[in-house]
Every structure is written in C-alpha cells, then in structure tokens.
Amino acid sequence: MSPGKLAVIFGLGVAAGFIIKIGDPLDSWYPVWRETGLLARAVVCLIAGGSLFTLGWLHGFLFGPLELLRGPDDVGYIVENGRSKAQAANEVRRRRRTGDLPPVYPNGWYRVLDSRMLRRGEVRSVTVLGEQVAVFRGQDGEAYVVDAYCPHLGANLAVGGQVVGNCIECPFHGWQFRGTDGKCVKIPYAEKVPEFAKVRIWPSCELNGQVLVWFHCDGEDPQWLVPEQQEITTGEWVYRGRTEHFINAHIQEIPENAADIAHLGHLHTPAIVSGVDLRCTNSKTWEFLRHDWKVQWEPEAEPNKHCSQMLVKHALTVFGSTWHLLDVCVLARQIKHLLNCTSTQEN
Ligand code: FES
Ligand SMILES: [Fe+2]
Incomplete structure (x- = not known):
C-alpha cells in the first residue's frame, strides 16, 4: 500500500478516535458536536485524511527520487491543423517505416534495467533492440537475460514465468531453462531432456546499478567490457532521479x-x-x-x-x-x- 493511502487511513482513524472521544457528554466540546451533528464530524475526518495525504505526498515529492517520465509525443511534435501531438507522433512513425529491412543496431552494450528493479527470484519482460527478452535474477543473485519466447511452443517466459534456483520456468508446460547457458534442465512430464532444448541467452553483465546486454550484429561475443565508474561503486555518486524521453x-x-x-x-x-x-x-x-x-x-x-x-x-x-x-x-x-x-x- 502506498504511503499516501496509509496516511489517509491513519488520519481517518485519528479523526474518528477524536470524534468518539468528544461524544463523551463530559467533554467540553460535547455541546458543539451535538449542535453541528454528523456533517461536521465527516468534514473533520476528511480534513484530517486530506492533510495527512498531502503531507505524505509532499514527503515523497521532496525526499524521493525525482522520476520524470515522458511519452513519445511529449517533445518534438508540433500541434497544428487540428492534430493532437499523439497523432503527429504517429504520423512520423509511419513515415519512418522503410520496408522489411531489420532494424540495424551498433555493436555494444545496452542497458536493459536498473538493478534495483530486479529483486532476487523476480522476472521482468523487457523490449530491447527490437527484441523481447526475459530478465530474471536467480537465487544466486546473478541477473540473466534470455529470449522471452520459449523454444517449446512460444510462451513468453517473462509473463507468469517462475524463477526456480537459477533457472526460469516456462508458465505454459513448466520447462526449466538455466540462466547461465539457456539449456533446458527439466521437463516435468518427461524423463529425458533433449540436447537441443535450449533458449538463447544474451551476454550480460551488471555493474554500477545497471543490467547490461551485449549486442553484436554477427552474434560475436563481447569484444570489450564496460569500465566500472568508481564514484558510483563507492557511493560518492548516488541516484537522484532522471528524465526519460521516448522519441x-x-x-x-x-x-x-x-x-x-x-x-x-x-x-x-x-x-x-x-x-x-x-x-x-x-x-x-x-x-x-x-x-x-x-x-x-x-x-x-x-x-x-x-x-x-x-x-x-x-x-x-x-x-x-x-x-x-x-x-x-x-x-x-x-x-x-x-x-x-x-x-x-x-x-
Ligand atoms: S511453451 Fe514453454 S514449456 Fe511449453
Ligand atoms: Fe541539443
């Protein structure tokens, strides 16, 4: 539950307790409440809840990381001729289609997730470089990146898939694939696992609070490593938020x-x-x-x-x-x- 909701519940509880107390005929405020009736009590509850909600929101705003997320049509599109920004963005996207050629990406390392977004035993669905991947953190604490679609019958491993040890288990028939090499290590209803049963793994690494994958147009292994940024490791630089633009x-x-x-x-x-x-x-x-x-x-x-x-x-x-x-x-x-x-x- 969010801190704002908790604050509202707490505020309403405090106000209710206050009102119950002043329901006591010996209380000096008793005549006031008897005159004003139920409506005034409801207003007190609302004001108390609203004030605490505002305080909770202000606390998050002032002390939480600033995350400014922008949609694809937020920047760079001109609203004219009665078109919305979203329509303008869509028109540009349509114009950029160049036929059936696959998208071309430079060789290198790409961020797929921030480390804090992936807890031990958790799996996430991510689109990167025009492909769908499943990113999961094994019980050994390592992050693994594999093709999202199961080589058996194509279920998305990241949607309903479970992390079992250091493997990802497909939600459809329960095949388990090892994060280190993609090999299928278990088929729940079969005694043998065929050698060819394997999901593609992406070379990946995790440093400075980010999970990165390596891409090479010819499928070659990583040719260089991302250097560690010491200031992040030592805590001299800390995460303060970001602006994110979809363009x-x-x-x-x-x-x-x-x-x-x-x-x-x-x-x-x-x-x-x-x-x-x-x-x-x-x-x-x-x-x-x-x-x-x-x-x-x-x-x-x-x-x-x-x-x-x-x-x-x-x-x-x-x-x-x-x-x-x-x-x-x-x-x-x-x-x-x-x-x-x-x-x-x-x-
Ligand atoms: S589709 Fe994944 S195990 Fe069958
Ligand atoms: Fe610029």
Whole structure:
C-alpha cells in the first residue's frame, strides 16, 4: 500500500478516535458536536485524511527520487491543423517505416534495467533492440537475460514465468531453462531432456546499478567490457532521479548528438523554447535571455577507447550580464550507449 493511502487511513482513524472521544457528554466540546451533528464530524475526518495525504505526498515529492517520465509525443511534435501531438507522433512513425529491412543496431552494450528493479527470484519482460527478452535474477543473485519466447511452443517466459534456483520456468508446460547457458534442465512430464532444448541467452553483465546486454550484429561475443565508474561503486555518486524521453529516432543518433558539440552554441544559445520548437529558436521575445556554452569533447585512451569525456561549461546571461548563480560545469562520461555525468555549480 502506498504511503499516501496509509496516511489517509491513519488520519481517518485519528479523526474518528477524536470524534468518539468528544461524544463523551463530559467533554467540553460535547455541546458543539451535538449542535453541528454528523456533517461536521465527516468534514473533520476528511480534513484530517486530506492533510495527512498531502503531507505524505509532499514527503515523497521532496525526499524521493525525482522520476520524470515522458511519452513519445511529449517533445518534438508540433500541434497544428487540428492534430493532437499523439497523432503527429504517429504520423512520423509511419513515415519512418522503410520496408522489411531489420532494424540495424551498433555493436555494444545496452542497458536493459536498473538493478534495483530486479529483486532476487523476480522476472521482468523487457523490449530491447527490437527484441523481447526475459530478465530474471536467480537465487544466486546473478541477473540473466534470455529470449522471452520459449523454444517449446512460444510462451513468453517473462509473463507468469517462475524463477526456480537459477533457472526460469516456462508458465505454459513448466520447462526449466538455466540462466547461465539457456539449456533446458527439466521437463516435468518427461524423463529425458533433449540436447537441443535450449533458449538463447544474451551476454550480460551488471555493474554500477545497471543490467547490461551485449549486442553484436554477427552474434560475436563481447569484444570489450564496460569500465566500472568508481564514484558510483563507492557511493560518492548516488541516484537522484532522471528524465526519460521516448522519441522516434535511430538509437545511434542519441550518442552522436551527445558528441555533437557544435550545435550547442548555435541551437541552444537562445533561451526557453530553443530546441523544442525550432521555429522559435530566434524569437525576438526571448533575446534578453541567452545561454553561453563552452564545450570540449574527446575520446579516452586505450583500454577505454569506447569511452569519451565531454566538459560542458554553461552560463546564463540576462540583458547581457551573467547570472553566476546559474553557472553550471558538467563533466559527462559517455560509454558507447551509456552515459554517466557529474556536475558542479561554480560561483
Ligand atoms: S511453451 Fe514453454 S514449456 Fe511449453
Ligand atoms: Fe541539443
């Protein structure tokens, strides 16, 4: 049960107890309650419940991780000609269809889940790189990633599947597949398990609070490993929340955009709506507000040639003078398709 609901129940209980108490003829408030009757008591209950619900919500808002989740149509679509943003998003998606070619993904490591989302003995259904996978955590604490669809008759292992030891058991006929190599180790109604009974496993690893899978277009094994980010391991950096955008773009375009430092000074210098609706980028209305960017980007040396670092310094000017309170200095480390950032405020 959520803390908000618990708070409401607690509040109503306290109010009810209070009202029962003042039902006592010896209580000094007794005449007031006798006059105002049931309605006033109901109002007290509602106010008590509502106040505690608000307090619970405020506590979550102020002290819980900030999770800002955005839908595919939240950013980047223009509402015009009576179309909704969702319709505009759908139209773009339709235009991007290019026939029967399979989607092409760059070789590398991809995040499938945050570690905290997968408890021991739990299984989750995840769509990654156009494929459906089942991610489960065995009783040994390891996270395993396998194709979602059972090689027997195609049930989705992640929907109703059970974790048994370090295997995933199919909800349909109960076949059990080992997380380490995908091999079927048990068929409940058969004495022998055929050698070929196997589900495809995805090379995976777990570090810095994320479960990652390796993808290679020719099915080759991992050719490099993701370096550990020490600040996360030691607890120097902690999770404070995220913004999540669903967008219609090829996956390669996002890391490329992160390395495209030239557009910052041009596209993101005008303030407020810049970058969301490009027609307003150079709006005269907001000319008094400007962002100033200084950016450096460079790849790291061996053995981390798949990583790069970007140093971004940002200042905001209002009517030509800099507001130092809003100076931001960010060092971002990009690991192929993963991104770790640290930021400091400079005065
Ligand atoms: S479909 Fe999975 S065991 Fe039959
Ligand atoms: Fe940008």
